[in-house]
Amino acid sequence: MKVLVVAASKHGATKEIGTAIVEELAIAGLDAVQAEPGDVTTLDGVDAVVVGSAVYMTQWMETIRNFISHYGPQLRELPLWAFSCGLSGVPIGNVQDPRRIGPALLSINPIDHQTFKGRMEFSGLSLRERSIARLGNAPEGDYREWDKIRAWAQQIAADLKEHLPEA
Numbered sequence: 001m002k003v004l005v006v007a008a009s010k011h012g013a014t015k016e017i018g019t020a021i022v023e024e025l026a027i028a029g030l031d032a033v034q035a036e037p038g039d040v041t042t043l044d045g046v047d048a049v050v051v052g053s054a055v056y057m058t059q060w061m062e063t064i065r066n067f068i069s070h071y072g073p074q075l076r077e078l079p080l081w082a083f084s085c086g087l088s089g090v091p092i093g094n095v096q097d098p099r100r101i102g103p104a105l106l107s108i109n110p111i112d113h114q115t116f117k118g119r120m121e122f123s124g125l126s127l128r129e130r131s132i133a134r135l136g137n138a139p140e141g142d143y144r145e146w147d148k149i150r151a152w153a154q155q156i157a158a159d160l161k162e163h164l165p166e167a
Helices: 013-027 062-075 103-108 127-135 146-163
Strands: 002-008 031-035 048-056 080-086 112-117
Touching: 002 013, 002 062, 013 031, 013 048, 013 080, 013 146, 048 062, 048 146, 062 103, 080 103, 112 146
Parallel strands: 002 031, 002 048, 048 080, 080 112
Antiparallel strands: none
């Protein structure tokens, strides 16, 4: 069973989450591959998809929104999971209302959607991004919860194996 993990990342934190998901799916015996949204040319041969994006100003990145717009009909036919990365250091760390992320997420109706805390490194930000982060009192640091991320990927693998015998 081939699982495609497509993650839109601006500064690398979300891509690294995608990599951890691919690793867990592979450990579970699935053929998992990762791709940037703009590098996907077909979903032929793909049995399940995990999509994820960094969240900026409550929106998924344009590259993943474009991917969903282009492949939406196919994505709605495949087992699909979604994750968002951002809200660094926010105590709750969850988006309570997925509509705040934008219509892209709602249009694909994923089996599950998780929001993972991200990483904020001021040194990697542009002047504009640093200014916005400081105005918003965004704390610097890596807040990703790797155990939570890996457990979610393991649950995806278990769900696929349970419901799709060829996995």
